[in-house]
Amino acid sequence: MTQQRGKFISFEGIDGAGKSTHIGFTADYLRTKGKELVSTREPGGTPLGEKLRELVLHEKMHLETEALLMFASRREHLAQVIEPALARGAWVISDRFTDASFAYQGGGRGLARDKLDALEQWVHPHLQPDLTLLFDVPLEVARARLDATRALDKFEQEKADFFSAARNEYLRRAAQFPERFRVIDSTQTIAAIQDQLAVLLDALL
Numbered sequence: 216m217t218q219q220r221g222k223f224i225s226f227e228g229i230d231g232a233g234k235s236t237h238i239g240f241t242a243d244y245l246r247t248k249g250k251e252l253v254s255t256r257e258p259g260g261t262p263l264g265e266k267l268r269e270l271v272l273h274e275k276m277h278l279e280t281e282a283l284l285m286f287a288s289r290r291e292h293l294a295q296v297i298e299p300a301l302a303r304g305a306w307v308i309s310d311r312f313t314d315a316s317f318a319y320q321g322g323g324r325g326l327a328r329d330k331l332d333a334l335e336q337w338v339h340p341h342l343q344p345d346l347t348l349l350f351d352v353p354l355e356v357a358r359a360r361l362d363a364t365r366a367l368d369k370f371e372q373e374k375a376d377f378f379s380a381a382r383n384e385y386l387r388r389a390a391q392f393p394e395r396f397r398v399i400d401s402t403q404t405i406a407a408i409q410d411q412l413a414v415l416l417d418a419l420l
């Protein structure tokens with residue numbers, strides 16, 4: 216009997232929107248439904264990807280270098296983690312995927328969209344998440360939620376204009392790909408969001 220392919224769910228949103236909070240809930244929820252679950256993140260998710268993450272989050276670099284390193288990390292992540300897991304029937308939940316490159320390198324930094332389209336076509340021409348959960352919040356709410364006690368990384372130190380452009384690009388992608396995106400109003404309470412997530416996840420089971 217052929218193994219049924221697992222499902223791939225990506226979590227997106229500007230920094231502080233609440234992704235990490237809801238990834239924990241989603242992982243627990245899917246495990247209670249008997250799914251083998253792989254919880255991972257980008258940039259990162261592999262030993263090499265984690266080294267690249269350190270670089271892109273902390274070193275100044277040319278915009279195109281940054282975009283290429285994001286996709287290099289993604290290529291490794293797909294080969295080592297995402298594709299094998301899906302093939303054996305596991306579900307993969309990833310804290311960010313390619314929509315983040317469109318939002319941050321495209322919207323935030325202004326990299327031309329056709330370059331990002333070309334990288335996406337190169338690195339994963341046939342694979343897209345089955346579901347992309349976009350946690351959407353006004354910038355001020357996200358900023359206020361970022362932990363005031365920890366040091367902010369290179370992206371988190373960006374100004375309001377950067378996050379405004381990143382948020383707009385996320386919303387543009389959501390409108391472009393309505394079949395896989397669900398936009399969640401992340402100003403709601405955590406409990407209200409979890410109720411909404413349970414409904415969305417049940418629809419995918």
Ligand SMILES: Nc1ncnc2c1ncn2[C@@H]1O[C@H](COP(=O)(O)OP(=O)(O)OP(=O)(O)O)[C@@H](O)[C@H]1O
Nearest residue numbers: 229230231232233234235236360401402403404405
């Ligand atoms: N709906 C919510 N209402 C109130 N507080 C929330 C909500 N969602 C998340 N938070 C709180 O906001 C903070 C940031 O949340 P979280 O770490 O999940 O954001 P994130 O989007 O993963 O951020 P980053 O991308 O920077 O890691 C946490 O302290 C979390 O408890």
Ligand SMILES: Cc1cn([C@H]2C[C@H](O)[C@@H](COP(=O)(O)O)O2)c(=O)[nH]c1=O
Nearest residue numbers: 230257258285311312315316319320370
């Ligand atoms: C995948 C990806 C990520 N980024 C940025 C977005 C965030 O600011 C950081 C990752 O931090 P998080 O706390 O784990 O969310 O990286 C990006 O600019 N481009 C990308 O493709």
